[in-house]
Amino acid sequence: MATIVKTPSATWKAVIRKSGWPTTAKTFRTKRDAQDWARRTEDEMVRGVYIQRSASERMTLEAALKRYLADITPTKKPSTQKSERHKANTLIEHLGKYSLAALTPELVANYRDKRLNTLGRRGELISPSTVRLELALLGHLYTVAIQEWGLGLTYNPVQNIRKPSPGEGRDRRLSPDEEKRLFDVLRQHSNPMLAWIARIALETGMRSSEILTLSRSQVDVKRRVVRLTDTKNNEARLVPLTQAATEVFKQALHNPVRPLDCDLVFFGEPGKGGKRGPYAYTKLWNQAKKKAGLDDFRFHDLRHEAVSRLVEVGLSDQEVAAISGHKSMQMLRRYTHLRAEDLVKKLDGLRDSFI
Template identity: 35%
Template sequence: MASFRQHGNGWQGRIRRRGYPDITKTFETKADAERWARSLESEIDKGQFVNVNEAQRTTLGDLIARYLTEVTPSMKGAAEDTIRLKAIMRKSIARWSMTNLSAARIATYRDERLKEVSAGTVIRELAYLSAIINHARREWGINVPNPVQMVRKPQSPQARSRVLTDEEVSKLLQALEPTGRRSHWIKPAVQLALATAMRRGELLSLRWEHIDLQGRTAFLPDTKNGDARTVPLSTVAVKVLAGIPRHISGVVLPVKFFTLDAAFKRGVRRAGLDRVRFHDLRRTAITRMAEKLPNVIELAMVSGHKSLMVLKRYYRPTASELAQKLG
């Protein structure tokens, strides 16, 4: 049953029902409180009541903060995800309560971000938000619909096809020479990416205990697709590894994800290269390897791809190169 009492300058309504937690809400007038109570009791009688008290008290920023504490640390790419999610927490969208976070507000956020970053980045941010809200609905009692699922996603950008030429690689390596205050870890990281086709995260997780220079292999206990993988090392890769000083941590390349990313971008600018990202090194490496490993199964074993359709996006021979192979 419902009860009402004056609370400050307003009226507080309280509903008590067996099997339900007490529900309270404050209104300006007693009539408003009574209308609220009648409506809520009707929903309870019909079995349609959903308690949104927790959602009303919780902002999107609160959810992201809790997700960063309880969920993100156990995920792959936790360091990068943490930085990206903390950036979203600084946006105005994070201050809305979950009951007021409508699809229209998500759409406004999408449109504002499209003026600042690429469509791919916006798609990734919307996916983050959707995953966090779904987790909160399942695990934390946030009883609201997921507004992200009702918002149109930006059109996915075309897959990148950038492959560096030998001349561009030479310019880039020269621009990454560890002179002055430049880190001496960045150039070998790029050289290993080109020699092994490893992903950036795989390179940064490499440990000396998993490298066999004599047998020319590098073991990756945990990769992007969830499987362990042993990567064969070319003579070039072995030479690069042999020249890297051993760090006390046992990590081959003791630099952080974003440190490597920032230093690489500076090197690209110094080299005067256009539209080059670190992941383009993997595409370049796979394209080069395809000349030595025409068997796509062998090539996939080196690159770590489970799907040949995905591998096809990375192998980018030119029409002229294919014509020469045809004779």
């Protein structure tokens, strides 16, 4: 039987001592609430389904996310760590004061809807993909809390709510005139690495993170391949090089201003301790594309363009995926955008072959 006692602060404390279970206690404002809780808890103990929830009731989402960032996030890639810290701050801002036990599917669904109707820094609505990733972080936090932290949570409030649709992939292509304007501007910069990095992205479809972390030993200009080891999906791959990409790498590998102690192909200025990191291109890239009249063009669109061109020259989906590193054909199709006018030319070619 539970013991119900009145505390000096005029609240009511229920204490349950039952063989085979740890002593459990909880304080309530009224005696009726204490009796109801004790009755439910004892019934769960009898049925063998009782879960100690006090830890999850005491820990706020803010505290849980900070623990996650300290324990789980450091095991992930640096780029993922940065994005998770940003997403965690957003979740803390909106839901951080709730305890883990108090966060319900309804509250999470309300957060989803509110975020989808929020304007971002560019004055545009927050994208569904951004909200999906925020919910994915929240969901994984609960999975870790349930499976590893032993906080007594009975369910994951993110698991069964409707997730925003990822939407259609960007279909921004680079016309020949735009390509000329862009690279004319890039080549005007005093550091040739800016144009080299963009050309490599356009010729190979490699991600910016893959290009910027390349060491000289990963580039084989004789075999015309690049060996990638640190990729987004953690799968190493060999990327074949076009003639243009090979020539760019030759220039980059023989860069006369490369320090002797730096093995990066595209290196930046010395940082703390004199160590050089990857070349910081983002600000210069944004200035260059604006000068070229391509405000709506993103660096990642070079990867989209490269993948689309690989398909247009006749490579199969499997061959393109081997080069680009896409793990699924569905994701590859989101990156592939064929020009209608090019398809018209192919159709005309097929018609001529039958005449």
